[in-house]
Amino acid sequence: MTKLHCSHRSRGVLADGRELFYYDSKPDRGRERYIDARELEARPAAPELRYDALRDEWVSVASARMSRPTLADSGCPLCPSASGAMTEIPSPDYEVAVFENRFPSFHGPVNVLEDGAMAKRAAGGRCEVVCFASEHDASFRDLDESRVTLVMDALADRTAQLSHLDEVAQVFCFENRGEDIGVTLHHPHGQIYGYPYVTPTSTRMLDSARKYRDRHGGNLFADLVARECEAEARIVAQNSDWVAFVPYSARWPFEVSIYPTVHVPDLAELPRQHRLSFGEVYLPVLRALDSVFDVSMPYISGWHQAPTRVDRDLAHLHLQLLSTRRAATKLKYPAGSESAMGAFVNDMSPEESAARLRDALPPAVSTSR
Amino acid sequence: MTKLHCSHRSRGVLADGRELFYYDSKPDRGRERYIDARELEARPAAPELRYDALRDEWVSVASARMSRPTLADSGCPLCPSASGAMTEIPSPDYEVAVFENRFPSFHGPVNVLEDGAMAKRAAGGRCEVVCFASEHDASFRDLDESRVTLVMDALADRTAQLSHLDEVAQVFCFENRGEDIGVTLHHPHGQIYGYPYVTPTSTRMLDSARKYRDRHGGNLFADLVARECEAEARIVAQNSDWVAFVPYSARWPFEVSIYPTVHVPDLAELPRQHRLSFGEVYLPVLRALDSVFDVSMPYISGWHQAPTRVDRDLAHLHLQLLSTRRAATKLKYPAGSESAMGAFVNDMSPEESAARLRDALPPAVSTSR
Numbered sequence: 001m002t003k004l005h006c007s008h009r010s011r012g013v014l015a016d017g018r019e020l021f022y023y024d025s026k027p028d029r030g031r032e033r034y035i036d037a038r039e040l041e042a043r044p045a046a047p048e049l050r051y052d053a054l055r056d057e058w059v060s061v062a063s064a065r066m067s068r069p070t071l072a073d074s075g076c077p078l079c080p081s082a083s084g085a086m087t088e089i090p091s092p093d094y095e096v097a098v099f100e101n102r103f104p105s106f107h108g109p110v111n112v113l114e115d116g117a118m119a120k121r122a123a124g125g126r127c128e129v130v131c132f133a134s135e136h137d138a139s140f141r142d143l144d145e146s147r148v149t150l151v152m153d154a155l156a157d158r159t160a161q162l163s164h165l166d167e168v169a170q171v172f173c174f175e176n177r178g179e180d181i182g183v184t185l186h187h188p189h190g191q192i193y194g195y196p197y198v199t200p201t202s203t204r205m206l207d208s209a210r211k212y213r214d215r216h217g218g219n220l221f222a223d224l225v226a227r228e229c230e231a232e233a234r235i236v237a238q239n240s241d242w243v244a245f246v247p248y249s250a251r252w253p254f255e256v257s258i259y260p261t262v263h264v265p266d267l268a269e270l271p272r273q274h275r276l277s278f279g280e281v282y283l284p285v286l287r288a289l290d291s292v293f294d295v296s297m298p299y300i301s302g303w304h305q306a307p308t309r310v311d312r313d314l315a316h317l318h319l320q321l322l323s324t325r326r327a328a329t330k331l332k333y334p335a336g337s338e339s340a341m342g343a344f345v346n347d348m349s350p351e352e353s354a355a356r357l358r359d360a361l362p363p364a365v366s367t368s369r
Numbered sequence: 370m371t372k373l374h375c376s377h378r379s380r381g382v383l384a385d386g387r388e389l390f391y392y393d394s395k396p397d398r399g400r401e402r403y404i405d406a407r408e409l410e411a412r413p414a415a416p417e418l419r420y421d422a423l424r425d426e427w428v429s430v431a432s433a434r435m436s437r438p439t440l441a442d443s444g445c446p447l448c449p450s451a452s453g454a455m456t457e458i459p460s461p462d463y464e465v466a467v468f469e470n471r472f473p474s475f476h477g478p479v480n481v482l483e484d485g486a487m488a489k490r491a492a493g494g495r496c497e498v499v500c501f502a503s504e505h506d507a508s509f510r511d512l513d514e515s516r517v518t519l520v521m522d523a524l525a526d527r528t529a530q531l532s533h534l535d536e537v538a539q540v541f542c543f544e545n546r547g548e549d550i551g552v553t554l555h556h557p558h559g560q561i562y563g564y565p566y567v568t569p570t571s572t573r574m575l576d577s578a579r580k581y582r583d584r585h586g587g588n589l590f591a592d593l594v595a596r597e598c599e600a601e602a603r604i605v606a607q608n609s610d611w612v613a614f615v616p617y618s619a620r621w622p623f624e625v626s627i628y629p630t631v632h633v634p635d636l637a638e639l640p641r642q643h644r645l646s647f648g649e650v651y652l653p654v655l656r657a658l659d660s661v662f663d664v665s666m667p668y669i670s671g672w673h674q675a676p677t678r679v680d681r682d683l684a685h686l687h688l689q690l691l692s693t694r695r696a697a698t699k700l701k702y703p704a705g706s707e708s709a710m711g712a713f714v715n716d717m718s719p720e721e722s723a724a725r726l727r728d729a730l731p732p733a734v735s736t737s738r
Contacts, residue, residue: 047714052618053581053593054574057711059618065716105706105714117589118596118617172712174705182702193706200711205423212422220486224422227487248487249421249428302709320709333551334703336543337474337562340671340689342569343541345416345429345474352432 006272007153012090016040018100020088023154025095025146034081034090046107049196051119057200060123065103078187080134094134095147096154101127101191110167110196124167126194128158131187138188139296140175141286148279152267155303156275158192160268163308168194170202170307173267178298180331181324190301198307202315205304209314221316224248225259234354236288237365241274242281246354253326253348254292254299254357256285258319265306265315284365285321291360293328375641376522381459385409387469389457392523394464394515403450403459415476418565420488426569429492434472447556449503463503464516465523470496470560479536479565493536495563497527500556507557508665509544510655517648521636524672525644527561529637532677537563539571539676542636547667549700550693559670567676571684574673578683590685593617594628603723605657606734610643611650615723622695622717623661623668623726625654627688634675634684653734654690660729662697 002009008027012020015036022031044064052059077088089097106125114120132140132151143151155173162168175190176183198206205221212220225243228234234246236256244258258281260274289297300322306315326332326347337343371378377396381389384405391400413433421428446457458466475494483489501509501520512520524542531537544559545552567575574590581589594612597603603615605625613627627650629643658666669691675684695701695716706712 050618052616052620053589054577055570056573056577057713059620060712060714061718062714062716063718063721065714117593118600172706172710174709176704182700182704191705193710193712195710195712199706201424201709204425204711208423208425220422224486231487247421249419251421251428300705300708302705304709322708331551334708335545335551336560336669336671337541337568339669339691339703340543340570340673341541341562341564342426342573343429343562343564344426345431345434347431347434349430349432 007150007157009157012036014040014088014090014099016043016102018043018102020090020097020099021154021158022091022094023096023098023150023157025150031091031094034092036086036090038086040102043102043107047105047123048113049106049110049121049123051117053117055200058121058197060105062103062105062123065105076136076185076187078129078131078185078189079136088129089131094131096133096150097131098128098154098158098192101129106193106196108167121196123196125196126162126165126168126192128162128192128194130154130158130173130190130192132190133188136187139177140188141283141290143279143283145276145279145283148283149275152270152275152278155192156267156270159266159305162192162194163266163268165194167196168308170195170198171266171305172199172302173305174300174302176300178296180298181300183298198310202304202307206307206311206314210311213314219263219314219316221259221318222263233351236354236357237281237284237361239277239280241277244281244285246350246357248350250348250350250353251344251346252322252324253332253346254289254297254323254353255350256321256357258282258285258321260317264317265312266317267303267305270317282319284361285357287362288357288360289321289323292356293325295325295328297323297325298331299323376519376526378526381405383409383457383459383468385412385471387412387471389459389466389468390523390527391460391463392465392467392519392526394519400460400463403461405455405459407455409471412471412476416474416492417482418475418479418490418492420486422486424569427490427566429474431472431474431492434474445505445554445556447498447500447554447558448505457498458500463500465502465519466500467497467523467527467561470498475562475565477536490565492565494565495531495534495537495561497531497561497563499523499527499542499559499561501559502557505556508546509557509670510652510659512648512652514648514652517652518644521639521644521647524561525636525639528635528674531561531563532635532637534563536565537677539564539567540635540674541568541671542674543669543671545669547665549667550669552667567679571673571676575676575680575683579680582683588632588683588685590628590687591632602720605723605726606650606653606730608646608649610646613650613654615719615726617719619719619722620713620715621691621693622701622715623658623666623692623722624719625690625726627651627654627690629686633686634681635686636672636674639686651688653730654726656731657726657729658690658692661725662694664694664697666692666694667700668692
C-alpha cells in the first residue's frame with residue numbers, strides 16, 4: 001500500500017491481466033488479498049486509430065466495444081464482489097476503485113499501421129473506469145466532501161501515472177451521467193481516457209492561448225476567468241480556491257466552467273488545499289442542476305488538462321460541466337448544424353442559465369468570495 | 370412566377386413579413402393568390418453571436434427559440450392551409466415550399482455590438498424551412514425521383530439567392546429526421562442556414578485542402594473520393610453522376626458521404642444532370658438505412674458547400690448523412706470524449722457499416738458504375 005499525499009493506494013490485478021487500484025482514506029485495508037476468480041476471455045485487440053485527412057483529426061474505431069454491457073444486462077459489474085457474484089472489483093467493499101476498462105477506446109502501445117492520407121495506427125493509450133462509491137444507487141451529488149477529495153486524489157494520481165506512459169499524450173477524466181446521454185451503467189462512476197494524441201478541442205484552445213500570449217503576454221484562460229469575475233452576471237458559486245460560472249459563449253443550455261484560483265496544468269499539480277475544497281463548490285452546483293427543473297439532469301463533466309509533454313505552461317486546468325436538458329421535458333440535441341458544421345446555437349442565454357442555477361443553489365452557498 | 374432551369378418559383382409574403390417561395394414542376398399554379406390571414410406577433414429580435422475566444426468560434430445565442438413549437442402542440446404548421454386552419458403555407462396545396470424560419474438562429478444584418486475577447490455581434494444571416502411534400506406523413510425516402518429533383522432545384526436556387534446577401538458567408542442545407550435526434554415537427558422538412566461566418570468544420574476542411582494543394586497540387590476532397598473508389602470496400606452505391614461511401618474515418622456507426630462526380634463548390638453550380646440523377650443513389654441509401662435494423666432511423670443529412678465568397682475553388686460539394694443509431698435499441702451519444710474533447714470513438718468499423726448498408730439496399734441498385 002502506497003501513501004499518496006493523504007490518501008492510500010493499493011494495487012490488484014484482474015483475471016485477464018488488467019490493473020486495478022483501490023484508493024482509501026485509511027491505510028492497510030488489505031484489499032489486495034481479494035483475488036479475481038472469474039474466467040475472463042482474453043482482452044480484445046487494440047482498436048484502430050484512423051486519420052481524418054479532411055478535419056486533420058484522429059478517430060478511434062473500436063468495434064469490440066459494440067458488445068459492452070448495458071443497463072439491460074443483469075448484475076452490476078461495478079458493485080463490490082460478493083460470494084457467488086464476482087464483479088470487476090474483487091474486494092467486498094471499497095471507497096474509490098479504478099480499473100482498466102475491459103472495452104477500451106484506446107489500449108496499449110501506438111504502432112504505425114499505414115501512413116499517408118489514409119493513415120492508420122494501433123489506437124494505443126489507456127482507458128480506465130473510476131468507481132466513486134460502492135453503493136450502487138449513489139450519485140456524485142450525494143457524496144460527502146471528504147469522498148470528493150478522495151476522488152480528486154485518485155484522479156490526480158491516475159493523471160500522474162498515465163502521464164508517464166509513452167503512448168499517452170493527454171489524460172481526460174470525466175463522468176457521463178444519465179440514460180439521456182447514453183450511460184450504460186447506473187453505478188456512480190467516471191472514466192479516464194489516456195489519449196495517444198492531443199484532442200481536437202485542446203489543440204484549438206492551446207492554439208488560441210499561444211496566439212493570445214504572443215499578442216498580449218498573458219494567459220488567455222486566466223484572463224477570461226478574470227473577466228467573468230469582473231462581469232459577475234454569470235458567476236454561479238465560488239470560494240477562495242474555486243470559481244464556477246456559465247461561460248460567456250456557452251454552447252449548452254446549462255454549462256458551467258469551474259476553475260481553480262491557481263494556474264496549474266493538471267490535477268496532478270493541483271495543490272491539496274484545492275482538492276480539499278473542491279466539493280464545497282462542485283456539490284452545490286450539481287445539486288442546483290437537479291433542482292432547476294426538479295428532475296435528475298443528464299450531464300457530462302470533464303477535466304480539461306494540459307497535454308502530458310507539450311504546452312503545459314499554456315494550458316489551465318478547469319472542469320467543464322454541461323447538461324443537454326433545456327426544459328423539464330426537452331433535450332438539446334446536437335443536430336445538423338452542430339454535428340455536421342460544428343456551429344452551435346444555444347437557446348438559453350448564459351445569463352439566464354446562471355441566474356437559474358444561482359436560484360436553485362442550496363442555502364448558504366456563496367456566490368462571492 | 371420565375372422559371373428556374375426546369376422548375377418554377379413563385380413568391381409570397383407571410384403575415385409578419387417573412388418571405389415564402391413555392392417550387393413547382395409545372396408553371397402558373399397560381400399559388401401567389403393565397404394570402405396569409407393570420408395575426409402574427411412581430412418577429413423576435415435577432416439572436417446574438419458571441420465569440421468563444423478559447424475555441425476561436427462563434428456561438429449563436431437565440432433565446433427566442435425556446436418557445437418554438439414542438440410535437441406536443443396541436444396543428445402542424447407545415448401542412449397546407451385549409452379554411453379555418455391557417456398554417457405557415459397559405460396555399461391549400463404545394464409541391465415544395467420554402468419560407469423564412471419564424472424562430473431563426475441567425476437573422477438580418479450583422480452588427481458589431483462589442484469587440485475584444487468577449488466580442489458580440491447581432492447574429493445576422495438567414496434561416497429557412499424547406500417542406501419536401503404537402504403530405505404530413507411522408508418521409509424523404511418515399512418521395513419519387515422527380516420530387517427529389519425539384520427539392521434539389523429548390524436548394525440550388527435558395528443557395529444562389531442567399532449567397533447574394535452580404536450577411537451570409539456560407540449556406541448549409543440539411544434535414545434532421547427522428548425524435549431521437551430532437552426533431553420537433555414530424556412533417557417532412559429540411560432547413561437552410563445562411564451563416565454569418567464560415568462554419569468551424571468547413572474552416573478546418575478548407576485549411577486541410579489548402580495545405581494539401583500547396584504540398585501535392587491536387588484537390589484533397591477529389592483525391593480522397595478517388596481512393597475510396599479504388600479501395601471499394603466502403604462503397605455503398607453509385608451511378609455515373611454520384612458515388613456514396615462510408616468514409617475511411619467515419620465518426621458515426623452509420624455515416625455516408627455522397628459526392629457528385631464533378632468538382633463543384635455548391636448546389637447552385639451543380640449541373641442539372643446531377644440533380645436529375647441524385648435520387649437514384651440517395652433514395653436507395655435512405656431506404657437501406659431504415660432496413661438495417663428494420664426500424665426508422667434517426668438521421669442528419671446535410672450538404673457541405675463552399676463559403677459564398679472565399680475558397681470556392683478549394684471546397685467540393687458533398688452530402689454527409691449520419692445516423693446515431695448503433696443497434697436496433699441502442700443510440701450512439703456524443704458524450705464526454707466527443708462533446709468536451711472533440712475526440713470521436715466509433716464502435717462500428719466503416720467496412721462493416723458499408724457491408725450492412727449494401728446488404729440492405731433494395732434489389733437492382735448498383736454498387737458499381
